Amino acid sequence: MESLKYDLAKIPLREVNQFLHSDASLLNGKHIEINNPNGAHNIAVGLKSEAIVTIHGHAGYYAAGMNQIADVTIEGSVGSGVAENMMSGRVHVKGFASNAAGATANGGLLVIDGDAGLRCGISLKGADIVVGGSVGSFSAFMAQAGNMVILGDAGEGLGDSIYEARLFVRGKVISLGADCEVKTMSLEDRKILVDLLERSGHGDVSPESFTLYGSARTLYHFNVAKSGAY
């Protein structure tokens, strides 16, 4: 495969990002490697081609944000908002991710091998997120659609005011948010879990070790008698 290398110690990030926004016909199937990211913000944001991007090191805020189709791997860790508002494609973080990983993501797959910070998958709109470690408090807040698989633990207020997203958690949950409850895992749910474990490099993990959480659907409609609870 053709591979192009960019060194952010020598070239401004804007130039690299502008190249990554070139016509898809120039980028499809190409492997682009980015060296010395050194925590810079906004690396590889807004990609919309079938490029394969590898970032060798730690990235800053919004790495691979708004991704479409592209496959982005970050060899190190990332700051806040990795793959935020992703539409499709795949983003893989080999280290840890800071707050709001995969926030409002519509589609695609975000894989984080380490821990994710607070508010992971906040307002999730249809993407899949697999976290190898634990997630911080208020994760999946108002998550509307999509799936989260957490191999470690979850912090406080998991799935607060959740709509129809599925949250598979293997470890402990410190507390559930309002209207989030344990669900019975159907065959269809189990199939989704098995598929996500396989696609994220966790095919050896037993789906039976997970608990499914979802919406109790009591907050869907305003109820004046319960106004104090909102």
Add this chain to the structure above:
Amino acid sequence: MCGIVGLLVKNPKMRANIGELMLPMLIGMTERGPDSAGLAVFGAAVGADERKFSLYTGELDFNWQKLSHDFLTHLGSKVINFAQKANHAVLTTHLEPETVKIWLKEHYPQVHLLAIGQLMDIYKDVGTPAEVAARYDFSQLSGSHLVGHTRMATESAITPAHAHPFTAGQDWCLVHNGSLSNAPSLRRKLQHEGICFETDNDTEAACRFLEWRMREGDDLKTALEHGFEELDGFYTLLMGTKDQLALVRDPFACKPAVVAEHDDYVAIASEFRSLAHLPDIKNAKVFEPSPKEMYVWKV
């Protein structure tokens, strides 16, 4: 927004170059805090009966020689050491802090007393981090640990006195990224305890609150636990004492922090981009500190 940096050098051979190691960290936080910068560095201790007084004046042509001379004439006490950098000076004497404070207020009201301690020197001023660092030769600093800050003011004026670090007591300082919503009520509460304030800055309230708790008998950990109860708002706080650095983030982790632990040093910054240049950073353990947890590193 603001940027914080901290560096504790474990390898004694590297302590002579702490300023040089730190400089790219501070400059790396320019986007987070372009209007003022400052740092507190902990170097060699003065004699057991001596104290260092970090002084600042807004007058660029201030006559420091005259101050040093008047100090001797009025107080009958020799200045043991007098080190001047631009409009900052560090004065070393064996006189009691109260005596020096009262004398300064009476004879040199335009001179601000930034800090008192046996190890700590403080420099802070308005300007970009690079400008402030050049003004006070930050690259030449030596010491075992330091705490630095770049400020983007959101709640009080841009003046040298409002820049961080803030200090209270002796050999104790604090920098803050965030904002406190209950700083005025905290200030009123502390004023009832007889504590005086120099600015209307929210961070000064947090700084004086924690120092007051420790004077009341709390250790740092207990003082910070009281801090979690009393401080309302967003904060990542980095504190320096004579022999340690301490870090806490608010329970919602609204403000960032990244830590790199290496055999030779511990480095803390708001973002990784301020740590990326550090020697052998690839072999450091890099992690994000958890909210509401206290991290302490000893020299």
